[in-house]
Amino acid sequence: MKPFDLAVVTLQEAITGWNRGALPGLVSRAAVLFDEAGRGVVPAVVGGAVARGLAGDVEGARRRLLDAITLAPDSAGAYVALGVFALRDPDPLTRASEAAWALTAARNLAPGVACIERMLAQALTSAGEFMAALQSARYALTLDPDDEEARLWSALLRLYFGGDLSAATVLIEGAEEAEGRGRSAAQWLGAAAGQHARGEFLEGRRALRRAVAPMKIGHPVESPMVDGARRWYRELRGFGPGVPMTGDRWLRDVGGAQSDYVRTRAALTAFREQMAADPSRAKVERVSPREVDVAVGALEARTRRAMLEWGARLILRGFAEAYLPMVAYLEPPPIDALAAMDLVVCDG
Amino acid sequence: MNAAELIALRSGRYVPLFGLGVGRPELARALGIAQRTFGTKADARALEHASVFLTHPALGADALSLLADAVTERAAPTWAATLTLGLAGAVGASDALRAQVAHAFAGIPALATEVSLALDVGGGDLGAWREHYQRLRVLDASAPPMRAASVARHWFDFVLARRWHGLDELRAMRAHGGLDASSSWLAASADWIAGEEKARSEMTDVAQTALEPIQQLPRLVQTTAREMVELLSHPWTVRWEHLRCAAARDHGAASIRAWLHAAAEERFFEDTPGESVGGHAEFGELGPEPSRAGRAASEARQLAGDFLLDWFVHEREARAAVDDWARLALRIYHRLRGAAMLEVALRGAREDGFPLGDATSSEAPR
Numbered sequence A: 001m002k003p004f005d006l007a008v009v010t011l012q013e014a015i016t017g018w019n020r021g022a023l024p025g026l027v028s029r030a031a032v033l034f035d036e037a038g039r040g041v042v043p044a045v046v047g048g049a050v051a052r053g054l055a056g057d058v059e060g061a062r063r064r065l066l067d068a069i070t071l072a073p074d075s076a077g078a079y080v081a082l083g084v085f086a087l088r089d090p091d092p093l094t095r096a097s098e099a100a101w102a103l104t105a106a107r108n109l110a111p112g113v114a115c116i117e118r119m120l121a122q123a124l125t126s127a128g129e130f131m132a133a134l135q136s137a138r139y140a141l142t143l144d145p146d147d148e149e150a151r152l153w154s155a156l157l158r159l160y161f162g163g164d165l166s167a168a169t170v171l172i173e174g175a176e177e178a179e180g181r182g183r184s185a186a187q188w189l190g191a192a193a194g195q196h197a198r199g200e201f202l203e204g205r206r207a208l209r210r211a212v213a214p215m216k217i218g219h220p221v222e223s224p225m226v227d228g229a230r231r232w233y234r235e236l237r238g239f240g241p242g243v244p245m246t247g248d249r250w251l252r253d254v255g256g257a258q259s260d261y262v263r264t265r266a267a268l269t270a271f272r273e274q275m276a277a278d279p280s281r282a283k284v285e286r287v288s289p290r291e292v293d294v295a296v297g298a299l300e301a302r303t304r305r306a307m308l309e310w311g312a313r314l315i316l317r318g319f320a321e322a323y324l325p326m327v328a329y330l331e332p333p334p335i336d337a338l339a340a341m342d343l344v345v346c347d348g
Numbered sequence B: 001m002n003a004a005e006l007i008a009l010r011s012g013r014y015v016p017l018f019g020l021g022v023g024r025p026e027l028a029r030a031l032g033i034a035q036r037t038f039g040t041k042a043d044a045r046a047l048e049h050a051s052v053f054l055t056h057p058a059l060g061a062d063a064l065s066l067l068a069d070a071v072t073e074r075a076a077p078t079w080a081a082t083l084t085l086g087l088a089g090a091v092g093a094s095d096a097l098r099a100q101v102a103h104a105f106a107g108i109p110a111l112a113t114e115v116s117l118a119l120d121v122g123g124g125d126l127g128a129w130r131e132h133y134q135r136l137r138v139l140d141a142s143a144p145p146m147r148a149a150s151v152a153r154h155w156f157d158f159v160l161a162r163r164w165h166g167l168d169e170l171r172a173m174r175a176h177g178g179l180d181a182s183s184s185w186l187a188a189s190a191d192w193i194a195g196e197e198k199a200r201s202e203m204t205d206v207a208q209t210a211l212e213p214i215q216q217l218p219r220l221v222q223t224t225a226r227e228m229v230e231l232l233s234h235p236w237t238v239r240w241e242h243l244r245c246a247a248a249r250d251h252g253a254a255s256i257r258a259w260l261h262a263a264a265e266e267r268f269f270e271d272t273p274g275e276s277v278g279g280h281a282e283f284g285e286l287g288p289e290p291s292r293a294g295r296a297a298s299e300a301r302q303l304a305g306d307f308l309l310d311w312f313v314h315e316r317e318a319r320a321a322v323d324d325w326a327r328l329a330l331r332i333y334h335r336l337r338g339a340a341m342l343e344v345a346l347r348g349a350r351e352d353g354f355p356l357g358d359a360t361s362s363e364a365p366r
Helices: A003-016 A024-037 A042-054 A058-071 A076-087 A096-109 A114-127 A130-143 A148-160 A167-180 A185-197 A201-212 A223-239 A249-253 A260-277 A279-284 A289-330 A335-340 B003-010 B024-037 B046-054 B062-072 B078-090 B095-104 B109-120 B129-140 B147-160 B164-176 B181-193 B199-214 B218-231 B235-248 B253-264 B292-304 B306-311 B316-351
Strands: none
Touching (some): A024 A042, A042 A058, A058 A076, A076 A096, A076 A335, A114 A130, A114 A148, A114 A289, A114 A335, A130 A148, A148 A167, A148 A289, A185 A201, A223 B253, A223 B292, A289 B253, A289 B292, B003 B046, B024 B078, B046 B095, B046 B218, B078 B095, B078 B316, B095 B109, B109 B129, B109 B316, B129 B306, B147 B181, B147 B316, B181 B235, B199 B316, B235 B316
């Protein structure tokens, strides 16, 4: 077996036995084997960086990946690896822009790869670019309709950025399905988002409990993740069920009966009535009821859009903040991401 | 003013107010300039010329600083400083010039309120509404409370940031009474822009009352009246532009704080019977701080400055129209404040034995 193939097999073996981290001996050996496979050979440099990153030396991995990008800027593998490590950072919001940049470059170099689109959706959501994130998530689903991670992010974006309450069902059903496919319990965080949106509070809490169940309370490494999930869920409860400006939420979302929104709208309506009562004066002053109607419509549409935007900033970025570190802790990098980094053994 | 004087003025070869010290002749000259500026025989450009006399291109407001020192040391009467600051307001000086004059008098305790208002109530000339609002907020929070600053701040809140609580506060303050004439006029102007029909007559009444004691300065009355006509000529147009700006604000941003506030009041799991394990909270108490995402969402607005975001709406034409209206309103406000100060100064001068004759006279008092 070639040294590079041996290194890839060792790396895959190291992450197959993932238990809150890769097997330390194997991942170190993989790093050494990648180094032996050839300095200056891009896939080997990327593999060495990935192995070091999984062993805990994330900064070293990042430096090596940037070197690999300098060495071969037209190779997607290093960009993918850089994006993966940025998303696996304990504070993914800080590295979101870097992840989005790297994965956008990777997508341009290797278009039509589902895992790149899926990770790009995660990165763009963390960076607050929700429309682009939604497009990426949907494209990832088009490329691979069975991708439960892409379905999760697509549904979250549809629900909390698009205001589509029907996406809540996808979130709830997706968690069960994902667990059946061997994904970690962190998937239940998505179900908590869906159930809370539907007003199923008890089920929402249970989903949250299931999501944090593998973590030990008080464990110095794991408790920040548990608290992150709790903090996000607390804000989800403050946000409330449903989507902004619908049903009973409307008055609360705009700030109550004395809010500037309500009073501006009331003033516009009163002004319109005055104009209708005295059209000649309105003509002299060059104001028209039609313009007021347009302003009222625009006010409502813009406010609703802004609320979805602010809600998404709170809930979706908060979700990324809580969910991505848990997944990074409980799950190894997905095998399709390793393939996108060119860390594969070609049979025959 | 003859041609030689005009040329001297234009070329900066003139003696600014109190440029020859703070003796009796200079006090008489200052009184003469004030009276002749607003006299019936004044040149059409008299207001502009008077504003030029306030400072000097080379010396700036140094002469006024010397006057302030003399007032502090009781070597000059306080009314001399009041007269100069009042003149700056009454001639409709720009924000920068008014601030220059006010800075010079910052050390005179008797003028503390007027100096603060001259410095902080403005912002239209250089588009510095936000900075002035910030200073007004500080002033409003100072002790003892300065009601005039409070009125100006709430006026900024309503007229420029389109926040309705500002209007509520102004109405409450007017109902409570005790406001000086110019503050009362400013508060009434907010009512006018909100569509209150009676506000126009109230503004006129207040302005008349404020200008009545200085009938010996007829040009000031005429100028103020002319500007008020301009200010109040298109009530529906201005109201519409104001409402357009109000509608263009980011109303959705208010909700993020409400959501975070609601979240901060949430108890975690413990509020439902049977949710906790063994009768005791399963998890430790969660600190009140929001998530990073929540903090970023609410802080983004604060960093940009809430007032700035509420003022700088995308309805550019409407914003410019309301800004123009606000600029004119504040100029009249300062004219009214200036008129009140001039009245105090003229009274002081009369008590000090300066013969204040008819403003129609072209001769300065001696």
